[in-house]
Amino acid sequence: MNAPFAPRAVLNTSPEQGVSPVAPALVRRRLQCYLGIMLGDMLAIAIGFAVIGWAIHGQLGFSRALVYGQLVLPIFLTLALYNGSYSLTTLRNAWSGVARTMMAMTLSVAVAVFVQFLIRPSGELPRLAFVLGSVTAMILMAISRRQMRALVRWRCGAQVLNELVIDDGGPKVDFPGAIRVSAAAMGLRPDLKDPDALDRFGLVLRNIDRVIVSCPVGRRAEWAMMLKGANVDGEVLDDVVVRLGAQGARVSGQHGLLLVSAGPLGLRERAIKRMFDLAFAGSAILALSPLLIVIALAVKFYDGGSVLFVQRRMGRGNRFFNMYKFRSMTEALCDADGNQSASKNDQRITPVGKFIRKTSIDELPQLFNVLLGDMSLVGPRPHATGSLAGDKLFWEVDLRYWQRHSLKPGLSGLAQVRGYRGATDKESDLVNRLQSDLEYLEGWTIMRDVQIIFLTLRVLVHDRAF
Template sequence: MTAGAPGGMQAVVTRGYLDPADEGGPRFRSLVQRRLQCYLALICGDLAALYVGFVAAGYLYLGAVGITQASLLSQLVMPVFLTIALYNGAYSMRALESAQHGGLRAALALLISAAAVVFIAFYTKSSHEFSRILFSLGIVLSLLALLWVRTQMRDFVRWRCGPRVLSELLIVDGGPDVQLGGAWQVDAQALGLRPALDDPHALHRIGLLLQAADRVVVSCAAERRSAWTTILRGANVSGEVLEDSVAELGAHGARIAGGHGWLRISVGPLGLRARATKRLFDIIVAGTGLIVLSPLLLLVAIAILVEDGSPVLFIQRRVGRGNRFFDIVKFRSMANVANDGHGAQSASRNDARITRVGRLIRRTSIDELPQLFNVLIGQMSMVGPRPHALGSQAGDKLFWEVDGRYWQRHALKPGLTGLAQIRGLRGATEAEEDLQERLDADLEYVDGWSLWRDIAIIAGTVTVVIHERAF
């Protein structure tokens, strides 16, 4: 297997760059964790520079006795500096790409934090407790140390991330053969990648490849451009397709690189800070929920065992973020011999397959509670589009056959609850309209995420736990 290496060179792809993944799908190295390591290193380096700068100032001005006072001053400045630096771009993607930009933003954060500390000290009438000369000298030396550290960190960033801090992937699928400096190039045909919107397994393979990418560019034949557009929109990445006419039209949302026009057709819905916030929220809520609800979970498990034996849990393959498969966990509510592993037959109001315990836990949505484990391990989120089984149908059509936008709902992790659920859009999809309404709600959620909206949806879920269409 080969791929285009940075700079247009051809190289054999080795482990750590483009690996064979589960079920025959390919994937290459993600830089997300390495970027986080670089951000952490920058923070530690900046704080060390501040501390050394103040301690050096204390020693130069007052000798050994000044070290203690200087150390206290540095501890006053550090939290203010970090707060400002986190918001002014000192720890941004551009700061990793350019040491000069990062150093200037960090220097600005230090000067603003120094002014803030002086302002606070003045109004609290505590400025007499420390030496103004020592404080000023500490700021100057810290500033010099900070700029020096930022310059030295360039080698660390390159060691961890390579020449680029973004994982950029170029997929060639019958389109013009182009070269993007620094991007990893793969041949879709050689890897068996097909943008087939009617084949979840084909989309799963593509999802495995895209999950490590920050930005994806596709050069494909015109007849496959629409399919790739749909896939990229549901992949939680910044995506572009090659369209040379953009260079002639000068269209908005496009760029020109390497003599080709690139049409921007997708942007990941959540940035790093939003993803971290949403994940932290999920861990707190799911972890708390499992602890509080553990007696109920145990009672339900015992009731299922007594009525219909084992297994207690029902595991089914569903479609998750980036159109990748995962196994969802629920309490088993149907007779063991009647479980539908593919989800081709939705449960109906008087479904004979449902046990007595199953009817109760489905009516109260208790059967969904084991999915808190899916949330805790990162396969699901507390709030998001509900995950569907591969065989789910609306009327006599598979879900993705009803509306081509269906795959775009997978740009975010599937949720334990969602916007569609609090609007009462749940239960069997007997007609295509039933799916259409839910899809519209899911895409609305994907396009407008916020933490407060997640909290509101969870609060709203409490009012629809028992619902006339929960059966």
């Protein structure tokens, strides 16, 4: 067995050395714990009914007990998933998990009895075996949940989530189990006009579940804006909360905390979106592989340059990543920083490039970005840091621009299917896209992603592709 989990050590605190994560990732470890606890609950139901059935009626009772276990199990899992039996609260507090499991099991038994009555109103239900089997299953579940505490502590530690306190000159606070870093030592500053500062902040926050910033009053607004695009639960220390007795704010000890940001998707939604991305992108790459090969050869043979154009873009959590496209411009004139948008009759674009841009085929290599986890099929389109709307950088037009990075960027998005794509000659071109992106963040569903993908097929060829 591996060594006990110890997530609280800061791995790199020197601004000169670059930035490493200050904590290990816990999302997969929490998922492993959820699956382990769920498996324990399922075994408890199966064993509870089977043992009692065998003890009372022998082989016949054993067979019947398994049937009733199969009836109760799907009902229990449905109720348990919705009443929070598998949640952060239950990972942190075993007794909370036991209580919620007992409630779900009690309701499951009641539903199973009702279903049995509807299916066989004149049949006899072996009441003693069913009741004793249910009680035994509940006892085994409680025991299993308590024993699983060792698994949770081993995989996730005592706190279960990674909590980070950033000290930027505010009141000194003490949160047991939290990681503490100095903003000055880490080279962190709330500068919304510096993409590199945002990228550094995003790298420090990688794997973090909750961030608390302690800073002077004058810097709270800037830190709040930084947190809104970070895809984490972000809180800013404000002791006025305690004095006012503000409703809806968190109080810890003598300190008040204002929630200023939250990730737009929960764990379940992120898992659904990721599975959809992997299934669709993987299938698309296989289906389109002949086209990808032909285009790659055409780009290569035209001028002998590189097949792919790789450009640094801003992604989730305001972190940089390398985005792939088929190269559509002559290699010597490719604009790595995106300072000059392509225009109609742009002399930099090759004949092959003109075709693949017109048909959006140049974007297909981003399917590999999806597989790598840098992008999603649907989300706000990633932009180069030097992109201009009129004569202003994108974030200079509206500071809410950084909030769009709380989700992974997408191959397509709500703005694109509404026709907001191509060059941003005016500030309004950026504002229209931003409004659509923020609207997408507020109302995500998997069905909306599917709808956007189908709508994208209608605008693959468009008059603003140049």
